[in-house]
Amino acid sequence: MRNFDERKAEVFRRSENRIKERKRNRNRFLALCIPLCLIITVMSVTMLPSLFPVYDKNMSAEDEGRDSAGGIESSVILTMQVELLGKDDALQSSVMNEDANAVTQIYYTIESAFVSAGENGKPAAGQESVEDFEDKHKENYSQSTTPTFSSGYKITFMTDKDTKVVFILNGNTLTNVQTNEKVALSEDQRSQILNDLGVVLTSWEVESE
Amino acid sequence: MDNGASSYRRFLDGDESAFDEIMKELFDNLVFFIDRYVHDIHAAEDIAIDAFSDLVVNKHRYNFKVTLKTYLFMLGRSRALNYIKHRKVIDFVELTEADTAIAEQEALEDIILADERKRVVNNALNSLPHDMRVVVHLIYFEDLSYDEAAKVMKKNRKQVDNLLYRAKKELRIILGKDGELLL
Numbered sequence: 154m155r156n157f158d159e160r161k162a163e164v165f166r167r168s169e170n171r172i173k174e175r176k177r178n179r180n181r182f183l184a185l186c187i188p189l190c191l192i193i194t195v196m197s198v199t200m201l202p203s204l205f206p207v208y209d210k211n212m213s214a215e216d217e218g219r220d221s222a223g224g225i226e227s228s229v230i231l232t233m234q235v236e237l238l239g240k241d242d243a244l245q246s247s248v249m250n251e252d253a254n255a256v257t258q259i260y261y262t263i264e265s266a267f268v269s270a271g272e273n274g275k276p277a278a279g280q281e282s283v284e285d286f287e288d289k290h291k292e293n294y295s296q297s298t299t300p301t302f303s304s305g306y307k308i309t310f311m312t313d314k315d316t317k318v319v320f321i322l323n324g325n326t327l328t329n330v331q332t333n334e335k336v337a338l339s340e341d342q343r344s345q346i347l348n349d350l351g352v353v354l355t356s357w358e359v360e361s362e
Numbered sequence: 363m364d365n366g367a368s369s370y371r372r373f374l375d376g377d378e379s380a381f382d383e384i385m386k387e388l389f390d391n392l393v394f395f396i397d398r399y400v401h402d403i404h405a406a407e408d409i410a411i412d413a414f415s416d417l418v419v420n421k422h423r424y425n426f427k428v429t430l431k432t433y434l435f436m437l438g439r440s441r442a443l444n445y446i447k448h449r450k451v452i453d454f455v456e457l458t459e460a461d462t463a464i465a466e467q468e469a470l471e472d473i474i475l476a477d478e479r480k481r482v483v484n485n486a487l488n489s490l491p492h493d494m495r496v497v498v499h500l501i502y503f504e505d506l507s508y509d510e511a512a513k514v515m516k517k518n519r520k521q522v523d524n525l526l527y528r529a530k531k532e533l534r535i536i537l538g539k540d541g542e543l544l545l
Binding site for chain 1 (some may be wrong): 383469
């Protein structure tokens with residue numbers, strides 16, 4: 154067995170070795186971890202953005218409006234049907250237009266009403282917001298979440314891909330049935346749409362006004 | 363008597379001589395205790411040196427909630443068990459080395475068991491089961507309390523009580539009526 158001094162020396166020698174070993178292991182760990190962290194950071198910066206869809210801030214107002222109106226971007230509008238709705242949504246008369254060019258033109262005219270309402274979230278000049286319109290005509294305006302119409306025009310566009318886009322023109326309110334978006338039209342806009350639709354005010358509508 | 367805690371505090375504050383005091387006070391006892399497990403005096407010394415180097419390397423692991431002696435014995439015990447787990451099943455030793463080891467063990471016993479009574483009890487311990495041997499060693503030879511012995515052996519107080527009770531009963535049989543007085 155060792156004497157006292159030998160034991161003490163051995164204790165401190167082994168302690169030093171263990172401390173050195175611990176430092177060496179710590180340095181090895183850092184030498185491995187730091188490059189690994191850097192690689193992961195670089196990879197995440199370069200690769201992750203491509204995995205997620207990016208919102209395109211430069212989308213044009215027309216595109217936005219088309220989107221907000223539930224527009225059909227890649228489809229071709231083929232036909233349009235206009236139905237005059239009486240009380241309790243009863244169909245009173247119906248007109249079909251199969252002139253694709255005219256129908257497309259009418260569609261964009263209707264869509265532009267939503268676009269001008271969509272820009273800046275405020276109604277366009279000469280056009281009141283839906284809320285203002287509702288305040289004015291509170292008694293007549295329906296408060297339910299699903300659109301119910303007592304009278305108006307139901308405009309249905311059919312595309313080459315058999316999809317439908319339906320709008321309801323009720324008084325000065327234009328509603329996209331799919332998205333439930335409403336916009337209050339100015340007199341000019343309403344007249345423009347009705348002219349394009351080739352609709353003549355019926356005697357029933359004159360009575361209700 | 364704080365069994366080395368105040369010396370260790372001085373060592374932590376930078377007094378190297380305090381560590382000498384700790385070693386002089388506790389080293390031989392620790393070797394003797396570890397030898398109860400490993401039955402090899404040289405290995406026991408090695409393990410004791412490792413236990414003391416733990417005190418130097420992991421300075422702030424000892425939280426002063428137990429005595430330094432208890433803490434060292436806990437370290438020694440766990441290192442001894444680790445050694446037993448990893449050593450070869452049959453350890454061949456040269457005859458000359460075996461003679462030396464026996465002589466060194468006897469020398470250590472002379473130091474620790476200066477009291478004749480303790481020598482008698484120590485000889486009787488060899489016929490006891492291992493746990494009883496360890497608990498008698500800790501309480502009788504090392505003067506640890508029941509709670510401290512329980513901490514070293516990783517048992518609860520009740521278990522230590524039971525072990526000691528059964529150990530004393532066995533020793534009475536081994537040592538006879540005269541031997542009973544030694545405990």
